[in-house]
Amino acid sequence: MEKLLEVKGLKKTFYKKKIPFAAVDNVSFDLNKGECLGLVGESGCGKSTTAKIITHLTVPDSGSVLLEGAETLHVKGRQERELYRKVQMVFQTPQDSFDPRCSLGDGIMESMRNQGMQKRRAEERMYELLCMVELQREFASRYPHEVSGGQCQRAAIARALAPDPQLIICDEATSALDVTVQAQIVELLRKLQKERELSLLLISHDLALVQKLCDRVLVMYQGKIVEQGIPDEVIRHPKEEYTKMLVDSVF
Amino acid sequence: MREKQKMTVGKQRAAGDYIKIKMILFGTLAAGVILTAVFAPYLVPYDPYEQDLGNALLPPGGAHLLGTDRYGRDMLSRVIMGSRTTVFAALLLVAVITVIGSAAGILCGYHGGKLDAFLMRVSDIFLAFPGMVFAIAVASVMSGGILNAVIALACISWPKYARIARSQVLSIRNMPYMAAAKLSGSGTFKMICRHVVPNIAGPVIVTAVLDIGTMMMEIAGLSFLGLGAAPPTAEWGSMMSNGRSMLQTSPWVILAPGTAIFLTVVIFNLVGDTVRDLLDPRQKGR
Numbered sequence: 401m402e403k404l405l406e407v408k409g410l411k412k413t414f415y416k417k418k419i420p421f422a423a424v425d426n427v428s429f430d431l432n433k434g435e436c437l438g439l440v441g442e443s444g445c446g447k448s449t450t451a452k453i454i455t456h457l458t459v460p461d462s463g464s465v466l467l468e469g470a471e472t473l474h475v476k477g478r479q480e481r482e483l484y485r486k487v488q489m490v491f492q493t494p495q496d497s498f499d500p501r502c503s504l505g506d507g508i509m510e511s512m513r514n515q516g517m518q519k520r521r522a523e524e525r526m527y528e529l530l531c532m533v534e535l536q537r538e539f540a541s542r543y544p545h546e547v548s549g550g551q552c553q554r555a556a557i558a559r560a561l562a563p564d565p566q567l568i569i570c571d572e573a574t575s576a577l578d579v580t581v582q583a584q585i586v587e588l589l590r591k592l593q594k595e596r597e598l599s600l601l602l603i604s605h606d607l608a609l610v611q612k613l614c615d616r617v618l619v620m621y622q623g624k625i626v627e628q629g630i631p632d633e634v635i636r637h638p639k640e641e642y643t644k645m646l647v648d649s650v651f
Numbered sequence: 652m653r654e655k656q657k658m659t660v661g662k663q664r665a666a667g668d669y670i671k672i673k674m675i676l677f678g679t680l681a682a683g684v685i686l687t688a689v690f691a692p693y694l695v696p697y698d699p700y701e702q703d704l705g706n707a708l709l710p711p712g713g714a715h716l717l718g719t720d721r722y723g724r725d726m727l728s729r730v731i732m733g734s735r736t737t738v739f740a741a742l743l744l745v746a747v748i749t750v751i752g753s754a755a756g757i758l759c760g761y762h763g764g765k766l767d768a769f770l771m772r773v774s775d776i777f778l779a780f781p782g783m784v785f786a787i788a789v790a791s792v793m794s795g796g797i798l799n800a801v802i803a804l805a806c807i808s809w810p811k812y813a814r815i816a817r818s819q820v821l822s823i824r825n826m827p828y829m830a831a832a833k834l835s836g837s838g839t840f841k842m843i844c845r846h847v848v849p850n851i852a853g854p855v856i857v858t859a860v861l862d863i864g865t866m867m868m869e870i871a872g873l874s875f876l877g878l879g880a881a882p883p884t885a886e887w888g889s890m891m892s893n894g895r896s897m898l899q900t901s902p903w904v905i906l907a908p909g910t911a912i913f914l915t916v917v918i919f920n921l922v923g924d925t926v927r928d929l930l931d932p933r934q935k936g937r
């Protein structure tokens with residue numbers, strides 16, 4: 401299998417009242433093309449920080465992130481925008497991830513317009529994307545506060561799909577939604593992943609969700625990856641003490 | 652329960668309508684003041700600069716509705732003409748400090764680091780001085796003139812806007828939609844124009860509109876001290892200053908421009924209050 405993303409030795413230290421603590425501590429993992437990789441762990445263990453480092457929203461202290469074999473951590477300007485054509489992200493709080501002063505349609509079109517696509521063409525594609533995430537056309541002109549959380553998250557997925565990326569990082573994309581909507585979003589993600597041979601990095605604190613969707617899972621605890629493997633096996637025969645606890649708390 | 656909810660919704664709508672009516676009313680009054688200023692030369696019944704010593708210090712009434720000053724100039728014409736200087740100068744001043752102050756604040760809030768530290772220390776220095784004293788000092792160094800008064804007041808007033816804009820930027824900088832915009836490939840310029848400015852504009856605009864009245868007072872104040880508009884330019888502050896020795900014998904000379912300042916400032920403050928209610932209903936009644 402071909403590797404899409406290689407993360408090596410990531411470290412990020414935050415200072416709380418001058419006391420350093422490692423939010424991400426020597427994290428390494430690979431993600432294959434077309435794979436759905438889960439990253440689970442309790443709240444505060446460094447999952448979001450890892451995602452933010454990959455998408456250049458946070459600068460790590462050390463480590464490297466290779467995308468198709470090329471280092472991406474220190475690229476800037478044009479190359480950074482090139483990175484964002486390949487890697488996209490869906491955030492935890494859908495309503496906050498859209499500018500309250502822009503319509504959802506404008507939010508979805510932003511990346512296409514930035515790539516220099518003509519307005520008409522971008523609009524056409526935006527409607528295609530809305531259709532893909534099963535939203536009606538009229539949602540294009542709605543504002544984030546005028547739609548429900550689930551609808552907003554669908555729009556966010558459409559926005560992430562807009563540049564036709566290879567990898568989408570979902571940072572707790574379903575955590576803020578209620579259970580039935582959660583299931584619909586999960587179903588949508590699964591469908592899109594199968595159809596478009598998309599790679600997914602699915603960040604969650606919910607082992608059951610990861611078991612449903614992912615080919616492989618990483619268990620993170622206090623900034624470190626403590627275990628990895630096939631979800632069913634990890635759940636049935638957890639090797640680490642922490643994973644056992646996590647499994648027991650869910651099942 | 653349902654009934655109650657309906658009633659609160661009804662009340663909220665009534666309050667919204669009330670604010671809109673207030674906005675239309677005060678907006679019209681303010682527009683009236685601004686239009687008076689724009690068309691002042693066509694509205695004046697007499698030449699505001701023509702002296703007629705034979706008709707000096709006539710009391711209000713008759714041919715001169717608001718009387719004449721000690722050189723026999725028609726007070727009504729001078730007050731109308733004076734609106735030009737005061738209103739235009741105040742609007743210009745507010746526009747300048749809003750743009751410069753917010754630009755500095757956005758830059759500081761967005762980039763942070765050394766530039767932020769430097770600009771904020773500079774603004775601290777300005778904020779630590781008593782503003783008017785500093786403006787008097789600056790204006791007297793630059794010698795009089797309405798434009799210099801505006802520059803002096805701009806020097807002391809921009810830090811307030813920088814502070815407001817900066818704190819607003821800091822409050823939205825880490826919102827997920829800023830991250831999402833970055834991931835959409837938007838550069839710094841586009842981020843600021845498209846996502847930062849529209850989201851911080853509300854509080855800045857409210858402050859600006861509320862400041863128009865204050866700035867009028869300060870411009871009139873500097874002119875009163877002889878540091879703003881130079882005679883014979885018709886300007887409310889300097890007209891009051893000219894009339895202050897005649898307060899007991901011919902009070903209209905000071906009352907006419909005084910009332911004009913008072914009414915104009917009140918109108919612009921009411922507009923400011925209403926704009927605040929309109930843009931941020933949560934702050935109402937604070």
Ligand SMILES: Nc1ncnc2c1ncn2[C@@H]1O[C@H](COP(=O)(O)OP(=O)(O)O)[C@@H](O)[C@H]1O
Binds near residue numbers: 443444446447448450
């Ligand atoms: N910008 C920051 N400054 C200081 N500490 C932070 C910052 N971002 C995250 N942290 C801390 O790093 C740890 C990991 O955070 P995060 O990656 O968001 O966890 P998770 O997403 O797994 O819940 C937490 O303890 C959090 O408080």
Ligand SMILES: [Mg+2]
Binds near residue numbers: 449
């Ligand atoms: Mg998180």
